[in-house]
Amino acid sequence: MNIITGMMSKALFVLFVFGFVWPLKLQAQNTELPARAFTNVIIHTADGSVIEQGSIVWRGGVIESVGRNVSIPFDARVIDGGDSLHVYPGFINGFATWGTPERERFRTPAPIPGFPEYARAGIQPDRHPVQLIEDRPIFKEALKNGFSATNIGLSGYMLPGQIAHFPLADTDIKHGIMGSPLGQSFQFEFVQGAYPSTLMGVMARLRQLFFDAEAYRSHHALFASGSAQGISVPAKDDVLEALIPIKNKQIPYFAFADNPADILRMFRLQDELGFNMVLVGATQAAPMASEIKRRGIPVLVRLELPKKPDWMKEAKSEKDEEATLEVEALSAEVANFRARQAEEFESRMNNIRTLLDAGIMVGATWNGTRFNEFHNVINALVEHGYTHDELLAMLTINSARATGLSRVGDLKPGMIANIAVFSDKAFSKGTKVLYTVSAGKMYNTENLD
Amino acid sequence: MKTLFSSIITLCFLISGLHTVSAQHLHIKNATVLTITGDDLEETDIIVRDGIIREIGKNLTTPRNTEVIDATGKFVMPGIIDAHSHLAITRGINEATHPVTAEVSMYDVVNAYDVGIYRALAGGVTTIHIMHGSANVIGGQGATLKLHYGEDAAGLNFPNAPRTIKFALGENPTRVHGQGFGVVPRTRMGVEQIVRSYFDAALDYQRNRNAYLEAKRRHEQNPRRNPAPQPVARNLRMETLVDILEGNILVHAHSYRSDEILMLMRVFEEYGVKNYTFQHANEAFKVAPELYKHGAMTSIFSDWWAYKFEVYYSTAYTSAILEQNGIINSINSDSPELIRHLNHEAAKAVKYGGISENAALRMITINPAIQLGIADRTGSIEVGKHADLALWSHHPLSIYSIAEMTFVDGIKRFDRNEDPDDIRLIVSPDSDFVDGFFESGRHHDACMQDVFFLFGGTSNQNVHHHHHH
Numbered sequence: 001m002n003i004i005t006g007m008m009s010k011a012l013f014v015l016f017v018f019g020f021v022w023p024l025k026l027q028a029q030n031t032e033l034p035a036r037a038f039t040n041v042i043i044h045t046a047d048g049s050v051i052e053q054g055s056i057v058w059r060g061g062v063i064e065s066v067g068r069n070v071s072i073p074f075d076a077r078v079i080d081g082g083d084s085l086h087v088y089p090g091f092i093n094g095f096a097t098w099g100t101p102e103r104e105r106f107r108t109p110a111p112i113p114g115f116p117e118y119a120r121a122g123i124q125p126d127r128h129p130v131q132l133i134e135d136r137p138i139f140k141e142a143l144k145n146g147f148s149a150t151n152i153g154l155s156g157y158m159l160p161g162q163i164a165h166f167p168l169a170d171t172d173i174k175h176g177i178m179g180s181p182l183g184q185s186f187q188f189e190f191v192q193g194a195y196p197s198t199l200m201g202v203m204a205r206l207r208q209l210f211f212d213a214e215a216y217r218s219h220h221a222l223f224a225s226g227s228a229q230g231i232s233v234p235a236k237d238d239v240l241e242a243l244i245p246i247k248n249k250q251i252p253y254f255a256f257a258d259n260p261a262d263i264l265r266m267f268r269l270q271d272e273l274g275f276n277m278v279l280v281g282a283t284q285a286a287p288m289a290s291e292i293k294r295r296g297i298p299v300l301v302r303l304e305l306p307k308k309p310d311w312m313k314e315a316k317s318e319k320d321e322e323a324t325l326e327v328e329a330l331s332a333e334v335a336n337f338r339a340r341q342a343e344e345f346e347s348r349m350n351n352i353r354t355l356l357d358a359g360i361m362v363g364a365t366w367n368g369t370r371f372n373e374f375h376n377v378i379n380a381l382v383e384h385g386y387t388h389d390e391l392l393a394m395l396t397i398n399s400a401r402a403t404g405l406s407r408v409g410d411l412k413p414g415m416i417a418n419i420a421v422f423s424d425k426a427f428s429k430g431t432k433v434l435y436t437v438s439a440g441k442m443y444n445t446e447n448l449d
Numbered sequence: 450m451k452t453l454f455s456s457i458i459t460l461c462f463l464i465s466g467l468h469t470v471s472a473q474h475l476h477i478k479n480a481t482v483l484t485i486t487g488d489d490l491e492e493t494d495i496i497v498r499d500g501i502i503r504e505i506g507k508n509l510t511t512p513r514n515t516e517v518i519d520a521t522g523k524f525v526m527p528g529i530i531d532a533h534s535h536l537a538i539t540r541g542i543n544e545a546t547h548p549v550t551a552e553v554s555m556y557d558v559v560n561a562y563d564v565g566i567y568r569a570l571a572g573g574v575t576t577i578h579i580m581h582g583s584a585n586v587i588g589g590q591g592a593t594l595k596l597h598y599g600e601d602a603a604g605l606n607f608p609n610a611p612r613t614i615k616f617a618l619g620e621n622p623t624r625v626h627g628q629g630f631g632v633v634p635r636t637r638m639g640v641e642q643i644v645r646s647y648f649d650a651a652l653d654y655q656r657n658r659n660a661y662l663e664a665k666r667r668h669e670q671n672p673r674r675n676p677a678p679q680p681v682a683r684n685l686r687m688e689t690l691v692d693i694l695e696g697n698i699l700v701h702a703h704s705y706r707s708d709e710i711l712m713l714m715r716v717f718e719e720y721g722v723k724n725y726t727f728q729h730a731n732e733a734f735k736v737a738p739e740l741y742k743h744g745a746m747t748s749i750f751s752d753w754w755a756y757k758f759e760v761y762y763s764t765a766y767t768s769a770i771l772e773q774n775g776i777i778n779s780i781n782s783d784s785p786e787l788i789r790h791l792n793h794e795a796a797k798a799v800k801y802g803g804i805s806e807n808a809a810l811r812m813i814t815i816n817p818a819i820q821l822g823i824a825d826r827t828g829s830i831e832v833g834k835h836a837d838l839a840l841w842s843h844h845p846l847s848i849y850s851i852a853e854m855t856f857v858d859g860i861k862r863f864d865r866n867e868d869p870d871d872i873r874l875i876v877s878p879d880s881d882f883v884d885g886f887f888e889s890g891r892h893h894d895a896c897m898q899d900v901f902f903l904f905g906g907t908s909n910q911n912v913h914h915h916h917h918h
Contacts, residue, residue, distance in 0.1 A: 113630050114547025188540070198541025200553040200581075200589060208552065208685050215682035222677050231679050261539070261602060265557065307879035333870045337882045340871065345878040 035059040035073040036442060038421065038435075041081035044088045046397035046410040048389030056087060058417035061440030066411050079435070081421075088392065088426055089410050090148025090418030090436055094300035094399035095163065095254060095280055095365035099136040100129055103155040109193030116194035118239050122157020123209070125184045125246075126238040129154055129164055138369055143168050144445045145371045146426070148418030148438040151403055153185045153254060158202045159209075160185045162242070163254055165405055167418070167439035182403050183278060184246055187256035188265065203269065210273045213243040252276035252404070254300070259284040267291065278402055280365055286347065286354035298361040298402035301394070303377045306348035309341045349384050356390060363399030382427050391427050416440070473859055474498050475836065476511045480520030483845070485527055485807065485814050486829035495525060497836040500858035505832060518840070518854070526810065526845050527829050528575025528837035528855060529791050532701070532748045532817035533728050533781035536577060536788065537563040537594065537605070543582035543897065544589060548626045548634060549647050551614060551693070552685035553589035555579045559602040562874045565785040566598045566605075570863035572789035573839030573852035576607060578821050580728075582897055583617035583703040584625040586634060586643040590614050590689065591701065593821050595837070595857050599874060611822035614693060615728075616644070616702035618709040620759050621897060641712050648720050651690030657681045693722060699822055700725035701748070705759045707732040714743045726820040728781070731763040737774035746820050747771055748779040751797040768812060769802015779817035796846040806846055835859075 035057055043054035043066060055070040056063065064073075072078060081087070110116040118124060129152040142150065149168055154161035162181040186206070190196050196205040219234045245251045255270075255277040257263045263285055270277060279285065279292060280300045292299065330338070355362050366374055381391060400409030408416050419437035424430060436443045475497040482490040482505065496504040496512065511517055535542050539560035544550040559579070569577065575596055581588035593610035618640050627635025634640045664678035692698045700717075704710050704727045717725060726746040727733060731754055733740060733747045740747065749771075754763030764770075771778040780795055782788035795809040818828025827835045836859035843850035855863035 109546075109630060112632065114632070116546075190541075193546070195546040195550075196544065196553075197546050198544045198553070198558075199539060200541060200555065200558045201544040201546070201550070203557040204544075204550075204552040204554070204685060211683040211685070215680040218680045222679065225677075227676075229676050231677075261561065264602060268557075307877075309878055309880075312878075334882055336870050337876065340873075340876040341878045341880075344876050348878065 033060040035064065035076035036437075036440075037070075037072050037076045037078045038085070038087055038419075039072065039078055039080050040083050041085045041087045041421070042083070043411060044086060044392065044426070045412070046089050046393055048392060053083060054087070056411060056419065058419075058437070058440055061417055063411060063413050063415050063417050065413055084423075085434065086422040086425055086431075087411070088146070088420045088422060089396040089408075090420045090438060091146050091395040092363075092399040092405070092409050092418070093142070093147055093150035093366055094363040094403055095153055096150050096367045097153055097155045098138045098142070098150065098367070099133045100152065100154050101132055103157065103160070106191055106193055113194050113197075116191075120191065120194050121196065121205070122189065122191045123159045123205070123239055124154070124156055124161050125159040125242040127154055127156075127161030128181065129161065129166075133166070135170065139168050139170070140448050141371055143436045143438060143443050144433060144448050145374065146420035146422070146433040146436055148420065148436060149408055149416075151182055151399075151405075156185070157189045157191050158187060158196065158205065159239075160187070163403075165403075165408070167416075167441075168436075169438040169441040181245075181251055182405070183252045183254045184242070185256065185280075186253040186277075188262060189256075203265065206269060207273065209240070209243055210247060213240045213247055216240040217244055217247075246275050247273075249274070249276045252278050254278050254280045254403075256280045257285075258282065258302075260287045263288045263292070267295070270295070282355070283351060284348060286351045289354050289358035289360060292355070293358045293360050298363065298398075299355055300363045300365040300399065300402055301352055301355065303364050303366040303374065303381075305377055305380050306345050308345065309338070311338060312342065312345070349380075352381070352386065352390075352394075361398055361402050362394055363402035364394045365399075378427055388425060388427050473861065474512060474515040475856070475859060476509065476515045476517045477520050477525055477838070477840070478517060480523050480525040480840070481844075482830055483524060483526040483807075483810060484830040485810055486831060489807075495830065495836075495838070497838075497856070497859045500836055500860070502830060502832055502834050502836050505830065520840055523853070524841040524844055524850070525830065526573070526839055526841065527814045527827065528839050528857065529573045529813045530576040530578075530779075530817040530821070530823075530828060531569070531574055531782050531788050531791060531813075532578045532726070532779045532820050533783045534569075534577040534579050534785075534788060535582070535783070536565040536569065536579060536785055537561065538579055543584040543625075545582070545584035545625050548585050548622060548632070548643050549587040549686065549690075550581075550585050550589055551587050551689035553581065555581060555589060555592035556606070559592060559594065559605055561598075561600060561602045561605055564873055565788070566596050567863065567872045568785065569788045570596050570598060570855045570857075571852060571865070571868075572791060573841065573845065573855055574788055574791065575837035575839070575855060575857045575862075576818075576821075576823070576827060577788070578613065578701070578817070580613075580701060581615040583615070583621040584897060585615075586617060586622045586626075586640050587647060587690070588615035588617060590698070593823065596855075596862060597857055597860065598862050607821075607823060612692070612698040613701055613821065614689070614698050616700055616704075616713070618702060618704040618713060619706060620757060621703070637706075637709055637712070640709070641716060644713070644716055647690055648694060648716075651687045651694060654681075654684055654687035655691045658683070658687075694720055696721075696723060699820070701728050701820070702726070703728045705729055705731045706762075707735040710736055710745075711739060714739065714745055718743065724822075726779075729760075729783075731760045731767070733776075733778075734764060734767045734770040735762075737770055737776060740771075740776050741774050746777040746779075746816075748781045748817065748820060750783070751780050751794040752801070765797060765801040768798035768809070769804045772798075772802065772804050772808050772812075777816050777819055778812055779820055780812045781817070792841075792845040792850065793848065796848070799846060806844075809846060 037057040039055040043051040054068050056066045110120045151163050152166050153163040163183045164181050188199055190202050196202045223231050223234050253275050255266045257266050258281040278298050282299045282301045397409040408418055417437050417440040421435040423432040433445050477495040479492050482493040494509040496509055537560045539558050544553045578591055578593050580591040591613035593607040594605040595607050597604050623634050626632050634643050658681045661678050661681040667675040668677045726748050728748050730747045730749050752765040754760045791813045795813045798804050798809045815828035818824035827837045838856045839852050840854040841850045853865045
């Protein structure tokens with residue numbers, strides 16, 4: 001890491017933590033770094049509004065000015081967009097496990113299955129992605145596709161670990177975590193051969209961990225107070241310690257659930273244990289929309305298309321008479337079943353619409369590895385009637401807000417310089433990402449290979 | 450646990466607005482009514498309002514806004530209650546990693562979309578008791594469900610049903626934990642020792658926890674005088690065991706051999722546990738007087754045995770022997786297939802033991818209701834009870850009889866004349882069309898699901914085919 005980027009990431013860290021308190025002072029600190037700017041561009045902010053013939057200036061990783069009549073600093077390196085480039089907030093991926101290890105597989109039972117080590121049981125809320133993340137081609141791929149930053153969590157079982165925000169700028173992937181954990185993952189996933197090895201076991205185990213964390217917290221507080229007699233030296237337990245910010249609602253669970261039944265289970269645990277949550281996945285969450293809204297739960301919807309039944313794929317590709325004849329020969333039962341499948345397919349395509357209509361904060365998570373799949377999803381959503389502004393908000397400001405990030409996801413002075421420059425309107429056919437700026441660092445996408 | 454339970458109930462009300470179907474007002478006319486707890490009443494009407502049986506009598510006047518069902522020549526009996534089922538459970542029946550897992554609960558893992566619920570309704574069943582498997586000496590807590598097929602998981606809960614828990618004796622826990630994991634219990638002696646040592650641990654826990662809470666209370670009242678105590682964490686496993694010892698949870702103990710049945714009765718007597726049912730209990734006939742003396746109940750298979758060593762000594766006359774000895778016995782399915790014709794299972798008790806038809810029907814209605822602590826609300830046709838009713842084409846013990854309609858809390862959840870082609874509640878876009886129900890008879894020991902990875906299998910499903918009881 002060279003000195004400049006080292007300073008920059010330190011500055012960013014400070015920015016992140018204290019940004020609300022001293023924004024002016026921090027901007028002042030950064031004047032020593034050269035400014036950069038796009039001029040004569042079409043600027044799209046996260047709320048969908050457009051500034052024609054606009055300019056955007058950033059310095060030291062922070063946006064300094066955005067607008068039509070912006071004075072360009074004398075030291076700025078400028079790219080003139082010639083009134084044709086479209087400048088967007090860089091996309092924020094609400095959750096991914098990119099660059100982190102796959103979850104461990106356990107082939108044999110634990111030595112004493114009823115009392116496994118935390119890690120063997122998939123209880124690892126103390127793990128932080130910065131300990132495990134490695135640079136991978138996916139990060140460059142993400143930059144090429146207009147992503148400036150991503151939240152990174154870990155793969156695992158019931159409590160895989162913490163989630164933190166990472167700019168995709170290359171020096172930052174390994175070193176440049178911006179700020180403290182955004183939350184921790186909780187999912188209905190269980191190990192084999194150790195407790196908990198079932199869904200009911202996971203739910204019971206979470207409850208018990210909360211009770212243990214409560215006792216742990218008060219034992220430590222009591223011991224630290226020094227006044228209490230007869231209090232033994234408390235053991236240190238990183239797992240229970242990690243649970244305390246969740247218990248105190250300082251950070252939320254990123255609660256993974258797709259269908260109404262699992263979302264209901266999450267609600268039940270929330271009611272019992274009193275934690276905040278961001279619902280992640282939510283691909284069939286529509287029936288629960290009003291309750292999600294009532295609870296004020298933000299959602300990171302997983303960008304994936306519902307799978308099509310084989311017959312639906314065939315019907316689209318082969319329009320020959322033979323296929324039609326075959327359909328006519330179907331029994332009433334099969335025809336009815338297919339109608340239900342088509343209906344369910346349609347309702348899953350409408351899932352995000354229902355969540356948006358309910359007024360829920362809907363961000364996006366995409367944890368894939370091949371970006372053509374990402375574009376397939378986006379194209380299908382566009383085809384299905386999701387608007388440019390809706391998709392833009394989901395991929396920028398909503399993913400940020402849903403996960404508690406206030407300094408990323410839009411193009412406003414004082415926000416972190418995450419910018420994506422497209423050849424045409426985003427989500428339109430044939431549009432290309434030309435530049436991506438991640439935490440102030442600019443990439444020409446053609447040079448990223 | 451009270452808070453847990455009340456939050457489940459709260460959630461139940463919260464969410465049940467989603468799909469709730471309101472109860473119909475019904476006038477079932479001119480049926481032969483098998484009341485179970487009273488006489489069989491011919492040419493009799495039943496009037497149901499708001500899910501409750503309001504009137505039983507001849508030639509009743511139809512109230513306003515009431516659906517009339519002509520049951521001339523047909524039979525109405527209380528909905529069948531299955532005291533032993535593993536239907537409608539998702540992602541694990543056995544938390545088979547520890548011999549005592551009292552803290553897990555089937556209420557957490559109800560799969561309201563299981564088509565098996567509808568198939569059970571088609572056999573006249575209205576209430577089921579879903580249980581943890583039999584891998585552990587003290588398994589998880591059970592859930593008593595009304596078969597409101599179409600509601601979500603919260604909508605299936607039998608409101609305010611007493612809590613239950615599964616115990617298991619004999620070969621299953623010794624095989625899983627002793628043979629599989631090399632921990633106690635490896636023998637029947639070890640099973641007894643697990644029960645005793647965990648009961649003792651629960652009493653210790655209760656004493657320590659109460660002492661802590663009391664000291665904390667005193668400290669909060671007067672911090673100068675009373676030092677803050679060192680915390681004792683709330684422990685769900687121990688708390689549940691305490692609840693058993695305090696009589697707040699009904700025990701259902703998987704068991705086969707007479708010696709282990711006697712053992713558990715003695716242990717329970719010693720610890721003051723009173724309200725319990727032996728599940729399976731193939732050798733209960735050998736210790737019927739002892740069961741009676743202890744007030745123990747049984748829930749058995751009509752005629753199924755020899756699927757493993759501990760169930761060779763069995764007889765189809767068990768129902769009759771238990772009935773003759775005054776024991777409250779039920780006949781259960783433990784199977785998604787047999788649950789569809791528990792009336793036939795009850796009929797076997799008449800065939801083999803010559804017991805009365807009423808006594809046989811009690812074994813699938815009021816007796817399981819007693820064992821689940823819900824007999825004040827269901828299990829018989831009486832004014833004031835839930836309208837959990839099944840309408841049969843013939844006497845339900847006849848092999849020719851067919852369940853035509855099934856009502857749960859007055860809501861018609863099954864009607865043979867309006868049986869749709871596809872009764873799945875959820876159709877996945879990428880699933881295959883599966884025509885028909887391929888399962889028949891007993892394939893596997895449902896009680897032992899999820900434990901087979903111990904024995905070299907990686908998937909439970911694979912092992913079912915070659916790993917019988």
